[in-house]
Amino acid sequence: MAHLPVFGTSFFRGPGAAIRTSILGLLVVLAVVTTLAACGVLRVGQNGGQAASGNGSKGLTVALSPASRSVDQGQSATYEVSVSATGSLSGTVSLSTAGLPTGTTAGWSPSSVVLASGGSAKATLTVSTSPTTPAGKSDFTVTATSGAVQSNTAKAQLQVKEVKRTFGVSASLSGALAPGVSLPLDLQISNPERKSIAVTNLAVAIGQVVRTPAAVAAGLPCSAADYSITQYTGAYPLAVQPGPSSLSGLGVAETGWPRITMLDTPLLQDGCKGATLQLTYSGTGQGN
Template sequence: MYHRPERTTPFRRDGVPLRALLLALVVAFVPVAALAASAGQSATQGNTAKVAKGIAVALSPSSRSLDQGQSTTFAVSATSTGGFTGPVTFTVTGLPAGATAAWSPSSVVLGSGTTAQVTLTVATSTTTTVGKFDFTVKGASGAVQSNAAPGQLQVQEVKRTFGVTGSLNGLLAPGVSRSLELQISNPETKSIAVTNLTVAIAQVVRTPAAVAANLPCSSADYQITQYTGTYPFAAPSGPSSLTSLGVPQSNWPQVRMLDTVQLQDGCKGATLQLTFSGTGQAN
């Protein structure tokens, strides 16, 4: 009987092809690599840094504008970080001269992870410096200090409209000075802080005889001394005068007629037309 010779398959081991064996080894390695990557990720998540105990302060709004003599408010919040607990007080630095700060309430007590709010009231006066001012707010609890929360305050000058008139206390003559009583008319319902008064000669009106004779007389023949009293002073609502305000006559404006040969005839009987101006702010 004829026997057909058996063919042998190369690279066999116990009947399993070597190619299948290599594929099985590759598949076996994959879960091991994935497991290593997963283990590394877990280790990273476990190393989160701890947040130090502290206080975070914020200001709202960050800026305010107001007129001299007015008040404004800011909301200040304090938040516990890193598990901080305890009382917190507040301070503000950088406000302009003449401005004051008040806190309501004066302090708060924070629990872990909680937030509390206080109100900062900034008050100005009529003499508070005008301009933009950067300031900072901080919270503190013993040795624990918060961040510095920035803010800005813009103080604006307030001017009020009022009327000024005046009358000389007697007639002028060469070498003679006369005080000038000023009347102030305040249309506001509140008093005005007067910060400046000025008197000037607008025109010198000569007599027809002086004009016909071509005799000169001008503002150069007179001398003005301005008000020398203290500024600011309060002018109440309605009409008032330097006399009613208690200003000594020595502080009133003065008009002096010079004594020269040229003005003896030209300024005789002349009329002075005066102008008055001033500035004032709301009280």
């Protein structure tokens, strides 16, 4: 039979010496294998790669609840944010958002949290919209940061609903138009609602030019092309309380009012004498 190598010197004598030496060699080989297994300091991960042992890694996880909120323009939505430390991380953690729509602001309570190793904390995120925040769905994210450690990116959604209110707009010119003359329009705004309205758009257009019967009989022309309109240039939104109001009553300077100008053209404009301009008005307003 084959003999395993012998380590050391044997002092056995007689016919059984070869067998005893083989057993000794087998025991030595097994001892070497056992030693190699016990000294291993790396472990093999599920993906076949090697990962260092130990639990000194630091990490953060963040989650939001609920994942989606729906509000009207001008209102606020709140989310509960949970932050947890993993590994040996501890200390002050700051929170931030990204991707919120224009016209919104993010507020935190508290503005930061302090975590112990393996601990967790909660904060409230308040997203405040404005009457000018675009209507629709917006996806945004929240992250937590502590020093050089950043958490996962938690996703959330904000749906802003457009809230339109009905109001009336009218105006009249304070004088007669003539070629080269420009007159302002102090728009009158009527709010039939019980709450104030945030007016976010106003526009004036010429609907029709009505000539006098004499101008029509004489075939004298006059049309909207003989006039130009400068639209409202004041600030938005305009907070209009219930009841009647006006641009002047709202404190808007005359320089921001719409204006109607009769153009001075080389064409015959006699048909515009005594003509009546029928103006149309439009606007958009949201409830406050």
